[in-house]
Amino acid sequence: MTNLNWLVAAYSVLFILLFGYTIRLALKQKHIDRRIDDLRRRLESRRDAP
Amino acid sequence: MTDRVLNVVTPLSFVTALYFAFVYAPTEATMGTVQRIFYFHVSAGITSYVAFIVVGVGSLMYLYSRDPKWDRLAYCSAEVGVLFAGINILMGMLWAKPIWGIWWTWDARLTLQLLLALIFVSYLMLGAYVADPMKRASLQAVVGLLGAADVPINYMAIRWWRGQHPEPVIAGGEGSGLDPDMYIALGVAFVAVILLYTYLLRKRLAIEASHEQIGYLEQLVASR
Amino acid sequence: MKPIFTLVLKDIAIELRRKESVGAMIMFALLVMIVFNFAIEAANMDPAVRPDLAPGVLWVAVTLAAILGLNRSLAIDLDNDSLQGLLLAPLSRGSLYLSKVLSNFIFILVADAIALPLVMVFYDLDPDVRLFWVALVVVLGTFGFAVVGTILAMVSSHTRMSEVMLPVLLIPLTIPLILSSVAATATALGPDGEAPNMNLIIGFDIIFLVISYLVFDFVVEE
Numbered sequence: 335m336t337n338l339n340w341l342v343a344a345y346s347v348l349f350i351l352l353f354g355y356t357i358r359l360a361l362k363q364k365h366i367d368r369r370i371d372d373l374r375r376r377l378e379s380r381r382d383a384p
Numbered sequence: 385m386t387d388r389v390l391n392v393v394t395p396l397s398f399v400t401a402l403y404f405a406f407v408y409a410p411t412e413a414t415m416g417t418v419q420r421i422f423y424f425h426v427s428a429g430i431t432s433y434v435a436f437i438v439v440g441v442g443s444l445m446y447l448y449s450r451d452p453k454w455d456r457l458a459y460c461s462a463e464v465g466v467l468f469a470g471i472n473i474l475m476g477m478l479w480a481k482p483i484w485g486i487w488w489t490w491d492a493r494l495t496l497q498l499l500l501a502l503i504f505v506s507y508l509m510l511g512a513y514v515a516d517p518m519k520r521a522s523l524q525a526v527v528g529l530l531g532a533a534d535v536p537i538n539y540m541a542i543r544w545w546r547g548q549h550p551e552p553v554i555a556g557g558e559g560s561g562l563d564p565d566m567y568i569a570l571g572v573a574f575v576a577v578i579l580l581y582t583y584l585l586r587k588r589l590a591i592e593a594s595h596e597q598i599g600y601l602e603q604l605v606a607s608r
Numbered sequence: 609m610k611p612i613f614t615l616v617l618k619d620i621a622i623e624l625r626r627k628e629s630v631g632a633m634i635m636f637a638l639l640v641m642i643v644f645n646f647a648i649e650a651a652n653m654d655p656a657v658r659p660d661l662a663p664g665v666l667w668v669a670v671t672l673a674a675i676l677g678l679n680r681s682l683a684i685d686l687d688n689d690s691l692q693g694l695l696l697a698p699l700s701r702g703s704l705y706l707s708k709v710l711s712n713f714i715f716i717l718v719a720d721a722i723a724l725p726l727v728m729v730f731y732d733l734d735p736d737v738r739l740f741w742v743a744l745v746v747v748l749g750t751f752g753f754a755v756v757g758t759i760l761a762m763v764s765s766h767t768r769m770s771e772v773m774l775p776v777l778l779i780p781l782t783i784p785l786i787l788s789s790v791a792a793t794a795t796a797l798g799p800d801g802e803a804p805n806m807n808l809i810i811g812f813d814i815i816f817l818v819i820s821y822l823v824f825d826f827v828v829e830e
Contacts, residue, residue, distance in 0.1 A: 337418040337482045344421040344478040348428075351471050352580065355464075359587045366594040373601040380608045447826055502780040509776060513767035522826040523763050527777060530756070533819055534781045541784035541808050545791060 387586060394576075394583040401569075401576035409569035421479040423570050427577035429472040429497055433535075435465025435581060436500060439507070440532025443525040455521040458528050459511055460588040462504050464581055469501040492546045499538055503531040611699045612707040619711035622684065629680040633719035636676050637669040641723075641730055644668070662731040663793035667749070667786055669723050674716045674753045675775050681712055682761040682770070695828060705758065705824035709817075713754035720746050733797060741796035741804055748806060749789035752813045756782055759820040762827045785812050 405423040412419035442458030445451070476494060477487050488494065507527050514520035562570075623629055644665045653661075685691045685708075694704055724746060728735060757778055764773035785808075792804035 337416055340478050340482040341418050341420060344425070344475045347474045347478065348424055348471055351467060351474075355467055355584065356587070359584065359591065362591055363587070363594065366591060366598065369598055370594065370601065373598065373605055376605050377601065377608070380605070447823060499780055499783055506776045506780055510763070510767065510773065513769060513773060515768070516766075519766055522829070523766060526759070526823050526826055527763060529823060530759075530781055530816070530819065533815055534784065537784045537808070537812055537815065541787050544808065545787055548791070 387590075390579065390583045390586065394579045397572075397576040397579050401573040404569040404572040409566050410563055412566075415483050418479060418482050421475050423573035424577065425472055425475040425479060426570060427574040428468040428475065429493075430574060431577045431581045432465050432469040432472060432497070432500060432504075434578065435461045435468060435585075436504070436532065436535060438585075439465065439504075439528050440535075443528030443532065446521060446525040447529065452521065455525060456589060456592045459508070459524060460585055460592060462507050462528070463588060464584045466501060466504040466508065467584070468577070468581065469497060469504060472497055473501060492542050495542050496539060499542075500535060503534065507531060611697070612703050612710065615694070615699075615704070615707035616710045616714070619681070619707075620714065623715065626684075629677050629684075630715055630718050632680065633673040633677045633715065634722045637673040637719055637723040638726060640669040640672050641665055641726060645730065659731045659733055659797070660794070662727050662733055663790045663797065665731070666723060666727045666746075666793060667790045669727070670716070670720055670746070670750065671753070671779070671782070671786060673719045673723065674750070674757060675778060677715050677719065678712055678757040678761045678778075679771050679774055681708070681715065682765055686765060691828075701825040701828060702821045704828070705821055708758045708762075709754045709820075712758050713751055716750050716754060717747065720750055738796050742793055745789055745792040745796055745804060745806060745809070748809045748813060749785060749792075752785040752789075752809060752816065753778075753782060755813060755817045755820060756785075759824060759827060762824075785809060788812070 401423070405420050409420065409423070411417055438461040439458045442454045442456075442461060446454035446458060473494070476497070480489070481487050507524060510527055511520055511524050514523055644661075648658075648661065685694070695701075697704075699707075724742070727733070757774070760777045760781070761774055764770040764777060767773045788806075788808040792806055792809060795802060795804035
């Protein structure tokens with residue numbers, strides 16, 4: 335039954351790698367979205383102010 | 385639209401596959417519960433090859449058409465592909481140790497998977513170290529194409545070599561003597577993993593598209 | 609055809625004058641084999657079995673020496689921007705690639721010509737008729753290295769750490785070549801002295817020669 339440890343370890347690897355990558359992508363996307371909003375806002379303000 | 389469907393279907397299929405791997409599939413006679421690693425280990429392995437085919441196709445199409453969307457497809461697929469290759473190798477090692485007593489053996493399947501991972505990694509490293517973006521796309525496409533040509537040659541070479549000098553095949557039981565229920569579980573796991581690959585690939589591609597947008601917006605801001 | 613040979617002769621002339629690349633490669637091959645000897649000592653091998661190591665050690669030495677040679681050959685071209693001059697020449701990019709492949713092939717082959725006798729000395733191999741097959745395997749395998757190494761050297765030259773990038777790219781891609789060459793060398797040196805199976809090596813050489821010839825343009829364009 336100690337083999338169960340290995341099963342747990344293997345599936346932990348699966349979860350950690352999958353979720354780790356997914357979360358990393360999500361964070362990057364959020365960061366980029368924030369930058370896009372920021373740039374958009376700056377464009378708007380430039381357009382309003384002659 | 386595709387994204388919305390994927391956002392629902394992917395986690396659903398993953399949970400379903402977990403059920404199939406842990407509950408539906410019968411416990412293997414000789415190896416016991418640990419064998420359940422097999423379902424995701426094999427699925428990840430096959431998916432990494434699919435990812436690599438995409439890298440090869442993307443590289444070829446980029447060289448042919450110069451359309452950057454192919455270049456993006458190629459290196460995003462490489463990134464996700466190396467993830468699944470890594471999952472396959474690590475899960476494989478954690479399965480091999482309790483069952484066969486060794487962390488590693490140079491049998492055909494493991495060796496091929498390791499080499500594929502290495503080719504992915506060298507491809508990605510190249511991309512990280514080239515300064516000029518246009519140059520990077522061309523160079524990565526060339527290496528992607530060479531890699532894609534290499535994988536089948538690798539397969540033949542290693543299969544031939546192992547044919548001459550057989551080693552105990554880790555997980556040789558996959559092809560032989562699988563319970564039909566196990567095949568079903570494997571199929572379900574494979575579908576789940578391919579969906580995961582597609583989902584992650586689209587998310588990764590979306591980040592690239594956003595990068596493009598930032599570049600465009602920054603230019604606008606600078607010009608005003 | 610003629611421009612290709614002219615370029616190859618130019619490379620040989622440069623090397624004959626400077627005498628750096630080939631000498632370094634030979635020295636390196638020798639040193640690798642010496643290191644191997646001490647590395648293997650720990651295994652306490654039965655002396656009768658030691659000759660079995662020869663093919664592997666030979667190809668490791670050839671691989672590492674080839675990487676050294678490819679890096680140097682590229683460095684010489686990038687020095688003084690002589691590559692620009694070559695690109696301006698009335699020569700197709702494919703032909704330029706072929707000339708570089710031939711030059712690199714010749715240089716690595718010279719190093720092989722020294723490495724092979726060294727291996728035979730270090731591992732007590734009998735110089736006899738089987739040498740023909742071994743030589744043939746070495747020639748074909750070296751050609752494969754030149755084919756893939758030349759284009760990858762040009763690819764790596766665009767990166768910041770070009771000398772490190774070359775082996776990182778080259779070794780994974782040439783594993784099937786190395787594997788097949790070691791196997792073929794072992795067969796050729798075996799007791800039966802039968803003709804080794806060189807299909808994979810030849811296939812590798814041809815496939816990668818064709819692909820690299822076709823895409824070399826993309827690597828050197830500005």
